[in-house]
Amino acid sequence: MGKEKGEEVLKLWYNSGLRFHCTSCGKCCTGAPGFVWLEDADIKKLSCHLSLSEEEFLHKYTRKVGEKITLLEDRKTYDCIFLQGKQCSVYEARPQQCRAFPFWLSNLKKKTDWLQAKQMCEGIDHADAPLIPLSEILKKLHLDE
Template identity: 55%
Template sequence: MSEKWYKEGLRFHCTGCGKCCTGSPGYVWVSDSEVKEISQFLQISFEECIKKYTRKVVGRLSLLEDYLSYDCVFLKDKNCQIYSTRPKQCRKFPWWLENLKTKKDWEEEAIRCEGINHVDAPLISFGEIEKQVDS
């Protein structure tokens, strides 16, 4: 197995800018258990949460997004309204495989995400990054 380019770690700190929750169309995949957590947080039924905040895409559930801005349905004034119960996909950002394939991929994501390589960001160790990728 070849050595990963980020073996020395990477700098990242979420600035709360909300840019990872908007910008282009995409999917935020959610499991039934995640929908259940969100529905409990919002104090609505599981069924209402499914109907109001998700869509089916090729047999899977994805959070809705605004059809004009592509903002996640839960992004309001650049803040996630369900932050404490946000889906695993959201919690793992920016440690997605597509962002870590190459240094160029990481740098391209840094154009969109101000927390990547931010001057005041802590150095996240290779081990911590791998835990996020593997979980």
Template identity: 35%
Template sequence: MPAASDKVFNCRMCGHCCEGSGGIVVSPTDLTRLAAHLGHAPETVVELYCYHVGDKLKIRSGDDGYCVFFKQGQGCGVHEGKPAICRAWPFFRGNIEDPASLAMAKEFCPGINLEARHADFAQAGRSYLRQKGLLAKDSSCEANALILK
């Protein structure tokens, strides 16, 4: 029996969520996982792939506008080590708490079931985030989109 999250979202590996800059927050836990996956010291990962915005660490975008780890036709180059914000898509606070935000996400992401009612999406999203340990608490260093009311 498929998980509730599978009924409202099925990733198509299109990369739309990997495009744009400034959204991929790397928490301290994420940095440890990403560094281990890449086989580098955390400091090296920061130097090579990240930048700071205030106290938050974020992944750089390449010249093509995508995350530096995204490769066209191949997808995420660090899939096993990717940050929580990437693991959580499309179950972000805005999409869970606001039907209008979810409607916009449906236009953007072909993996979101167009027939999914907001209430069902929100319930599945909250459950998914809890089960996967993706809920954040510290807005100083974690993604705000993973901090739910």
């Protein structure tokens, strides 16, 4: 890591790590309009997991927004199309955006962003939550903006 990059990391407000433990409450997969953006690797993995061609997968489970592709959701409940009860039905093949949550750039810019995410995600600062070190957070960080 170069000197400038190192200094940038030193300035991060979550330098000492963050506490998070997913309780599988499922709230991040429902409840409000949102987008689960899919990269090529996500489409390949999900198609393969569902034993579909990529074309079939895209037709059945996604829609385009501009040039980007997102998963479908229920128009009334905003459940992700893959949410069953409180569980993700494609958990092993879930998209990178889902794997990274709540470590999204939009949740980490300022401490207040993280505290706002905590209002929805009970895993943030959960009593059983281990301290996730900065190195792990940086690996997970999803550049969602």
